[in-house]
Amino acid sequence: MEKLLNLEELGSRLATVDTMIMQLVMRRMELAEQVGKYKRRKRERIFRADIEDRRIDAIRKWASVHGLNQHLAESILYALINESCKLQMVQLQEEALESDEPQSEDQWYKKLKRNLLVLTERWYTTYDASYENSYFATKAYLQYEHELLTREIQKLTDTELMLDLGCATGRIAFQFHDTFARIVGYDISQHMQTHANGLAMNRSLDSKIIFECVDLEDGIPMPDASTSFVVMNLGTASDVRSIGKVVDETLRVLKHGGRFLFSFYNRDALAYRWEFLPWETGLAASINIHRDSLDVHSRDEDSKEEIIHVYARAYTRDEVTSLFTLRGVDVSLVTYPTVSAILPHELFINQPDVQESVIAIDEALVDSSMGAYIIVSGQKV
Ligand SMILES: C[S@@+](CC[C@H](N)C(=O)[O-])C[C@H]1O[C@@H](n2cnc3c(N)ncnc32)[C@H](O)[C@@H]1O
Incomplete structure (x- = not known):
């Protein structure tokens, strides 16, 4: 007969998974920040509907293959894309503040040394x-x-x-x-x-x-x-x-x-x-x-x-x-x-x-x- 785990053990496993989901969300936001920087340098548009649509479509298909509710997968990704766009908008607002981008290797090193302090x-x-x-x-x-x-x-x-x-x-x-x-x-x-x-x-x-x-x-x-x-x-x-x-x-x-x-x-x-x-x-x-x-x-x-x-x-x-x-x-x-x-x-x-x-x-x-x-x-x- 199947041995049931008690609620405490199951709760602790859920907490671990929840924390790992949040860590992955943080990693996604770090990547979104890098994407934002790239887009500003290369003067690319922040919101690109065709790319986001393709990404959501791919996650829907993934969910269907893996037996996860497609609407759930889609809405989670949609929320993440929204938050990433918001972050990139904030970056755009703060662009003026960052106009001291280092121009040479030495300037860059000096900046990192100031950051250390x-x-x-x-x-x-x-x-x-x-x-x-x-x-x-x-x-x-x-x-x-x-x-x-x-x-x-x-x-x-x-x-x-x-x-x-x-x-x-x-x-x-x-x-x-x-x-x-x-x-x-x-x-x-x-x-x-x-x-x-x-x-x-x-x-x-x-x-x-x-x-x-x-x-x-x-x-x-x-x-x-x-x-x-x-x-x-x-x-x-x-x-x-x-x-x-x-x-x-x-x-x-x-x-x-x-x-x-x-x-x-x-x-x-x-x-x-x-x-x-x-x-x-x-x-x-x-x-x-x-x-x-x-x-x-x-x-x-x-x-x-x-x-x-x-x-x-x-x-x-x-x-x-x-x-x-x-x-x-x-x-x-x-x-x-x-x-x-x-x-x-x-x-x-x-x-x-x-x-x-x-x-x-x-x-x-x-x-x-x-x-x-x-x-x-x-x-x-
Ligand atoms: C990894 S941490 C400290 C390790 C420390 N010995 C310990 O066991 O906790 C590195 C330290 O080196 C210092 N540091 C980095 N560059 C330095 C430099 N050019 N001259 C002196 N200290 C420096 C930093 O301020 C920082 O406190």
Whole structure:
């Protein structure tokens, strides 16, 4: 006899499906926004009845083949098309505000750097909590990265000074404060830096941990051969265009025998082989490989949702290896996570067995080159 699921279980399944439908709707609106931008640039009409009719006709046929009420399918798509047209009309109204479109690669980079400051200003108070409650793949990544960092740090014979490049609120500095005599964190964001110093003071760690506001593209303000360990984690090495200079500076400030760990976004990640995935994956941030940017959802002062683009470039394993070997330094390299970075986040909620299994799969794949991040470590000899 068929075993009936109870209403609670069925309700929870319905809630998961409803959330995934809404995520797909959000993805559709993001695409509609891109279509709107394209139409304005190419001076195309916003509403094109023939195209919308064809799309509705196709969905009606799809519904009929799959046994779904055609009127329901049609009305859902009609509502979505309406909302997309509305969004494109709003874009048109705001066109004048966006007349500062960057004309060159350099202007574009500067704009993305300004965006980073806008984002960090909105973000610094909720940053720690957002990673605490983060999506599954990002949490799994942070856990894995922490294990690697611990292993790297255990190899050190000197633990005088650690540098945390792109420290944000100082998460890494606080995790390893017991090991080092002194820690300095650098961040381009004044808001992050001030907040991090406040946290150090609250924890009575301000005598050994200090955070400074520094643009790492201008160099690392530390004397030659002064540092035991340098870390640039969570994809931050991808956030800086002149990463070669940061590597030069890292090798300059490290003592002989000092070690480093850098994390980049991986150009060859399985997650990016689709070019486009219609659902939200388990990664809190995924890179747009065509425009070298992270597209981050944020709310402005009026709580209006907007997408902010900040610079982030994905690298291949070979590119990352060469960054160091060309400077005479051998490195070890792994990539992580692979499978959790492509599956919808919703599938992991309240599923500890699934989480554990996927973590085991991802750990078995660290040498496969397919993980979302490349983590590279080595030593200055
Ligand atoms: C991925 S987040 C922070 C990672 C952080 N260490 C953590 O574990 O939470 C990257 C940080 O790098 C900072 N950043 C980006 N570009 C920078 C630059 N050119 N100089 C200094 N900091 C930079 C950003 O402001 C941001 O806080």
